[in-house]
Amino acid sequence: MALDSGMGDLFMEEVGETLAELDGALLELEKSPRDMELVNRVFRAVHTFKGACDMFGVDEAVTLAHAVESVFDHVRSGRKEVDKALLDMTFAARDRLAAILGQGVDAAVVGGQGVSSALRDLLGTTTPIGEPEASKPSSAARDAAGPEPAGTGCHGQTRTFRVAYTPKRLATEAAAEASYLLDALRGLGECRMEADAPETPPGGDSDTGACPAGFTALLTTDKGEDAVRDVFLFLDDPGQAVVEAVEPPPPDRETPVAGPVPEDSATAAGVQGERDARASDHPAASGASEAPGEAVPQRPAEPAGASSKRESRTPSTGEHAHSLRVDAGKLDDLVNLVGELVIAQARLSQLAGSIGHAALTGVAEEIERLSNELRDNTLGIRMLPIGTTFGRFRRLVRDLSSDMRKQIELVTEGDETELDKTVIEQLGDPLVHLLRNSIDHGIEPPGERMERGKPPAGRIVLSAEHAGGEVLIQIIDDGRGMDPEKIRAKALERGLIGAEARLAEAEIFNLVFLPGFSTAETVTSVSGRGVGMDVVKRGIESLRGKIDIRSEPGRGTRITIKLPLTLAIIDGLQVRSGDAYFIIPLSLVEECVELPAEAPARGGRNRTIHLRGEIVSYVRLREVFGISGEPPAIEQVVVARHGEARTGLAVDEVVGQRQTVIKSLGAYIGNVEGISGATINGDGSMSLILDVPALVATVRSEAA
16 A cells, blocks of 8 residues: 555554654653553554554565564563663664654664664574564474463464455455455465455446455464454454454365455355344454454553544444544634634624614624634634643653763643644744753753752753643753853853943843854854754744743753733733724733723823722823823723733723734734734724733833
8 A cells, every 4th residue: 555545644644643652652661661551552552553554565664663563572571671772772763763754854864774783682683673474483393392471462372363354445446455455464374265255236336336345264373363453454444344253163164365256146145144244243343352262352452542543533333433633724724714703793793783773783692602602612623732742852851861961851741731733833843942952051961960969860840831811831940040141241242232231130131032142162963053042032922922031040040931822813802092992812801990080190101000909000002102182081991910910001991802813913014012913803993912011011111
């Protein structure tokens, strides 16, 4: 089956997920090398990968995967222990497998022969890897050697299975698929045909109608039931194949398989009826089948997520799929359409309010409710746990710390925190840059750490949490920290700031985001050229996010990234100052109060109000944005919370809550401090979306 077939994309997605599962299992096994469940997870992942590649004829990957599988079969049987050499070589084999399939690893960098030779050495044999059948002793030799070691399970135990395949496709397609499946079964052991002849249903056309060009074969193999079922792993409907364990049949019923064997119609009808009866008695999806007097081993437990993935791809007969794969582009189109619907609904609500017709107003309110639900459900589909991104960094930290001869523990927190898929996709590269800098510049070598009274192993915490309408992502290390004076001196040396510049500590730390800035004394393969941190800042800002650095020399660094939950649609509070309309994210709004009549007479830009015993400062949007005209007699103050602070925004009028479809200001306008985007109002005019923390910081900086 070629990779450019219609199933090629599904195959590549599946093997990518399997490699990710293998990576995670290996990293956990490194921490708990005696955990046999983790060993089994690794074995199952490699076995699944091998079966998928075998299905598509990727022989090089099948050969290497079989070698890894053999090594871990020795571990499962107690003949080998998990050690660093084994794990390093398995990681190398994993990278080689990814390179073979073009899964983001350069094949020229990841050698093949070295990996294969090392695995052969681990097996303690000179037999060429990938030739398991030729290297197996004969049955007589096995009998003389006695029973196999405990732990081999179904491997090595010869059993016979009846395999019934009933296709549900065109005759030409079914014949090709049947031929492939039979070849795969022959590769597992001795395969003999029990039935069936190709047959055209009454009234059907052999060229265009459905033709059950199937077969029933008896397979004698020592590979185990899992290997037999894996032959049918990629069928559209697993109900097409039934695998059941049987006692070896009498020799006179067995006919060597050479392809589908024609039979007379009565025999074929009888066999077909027998197979239909078996299919109705055996739930194919669960794989539960039992021959008289014989208990069939259950399939091993799959890794978390594997069941749902398989279920979504091939739902069992009589069962409903719990999940469905959808092209990401279609989902983006759906979100765009929902955004246009929200804008149209706002126009309808405004029109209904101006006309004042009761029936029209009722319809507008109903459509508003439905569009709200549709928006929430659509955006909910786009939300993914950020742990999917965090997981890939464990391997990065492991490899880099090993290369730099450092001991580093990566701790992740808040893996279940959900974020818009577009944000997650674009967040990966900035986080990689930040982690590499923490490993290279932050964490000290073990000897230096011990001289400073620290444990030899450094610690990096990667965390995520919801904070109102934002997600806070933090990278915290306990390394050497950053020296503000050193940063300032380096910026002066490179002409990035003037000698007369007076900068606060937070502003000094932000100098590291300037293009060309680096405090590294030497250039390494990881960092030191002054590129990366400026790219990080641009990447975060493109997501309408903010990045902040706090550090203490000798104690470590904390990098905080603030990101919006979604880039598409938010709930907002619309306000007006003069003729300009603004949107304040509703997640930041605490309350709205009237501004006392005497307050506008006070001078100065920064003002305060007393709110239930607390003094809250406020700013006038009229003054911030230079809006002309006289303010109303009574202004409204919208109290918003950002971080730990509360600030009021004085406006002419609070219009009301609005669903806000976020639009970029575009490259022509670029980034404007205090503005994160714009949205279209119901009458076609525009409202600016306020970035409250940035707006307040700008006002305070100007006032200072």
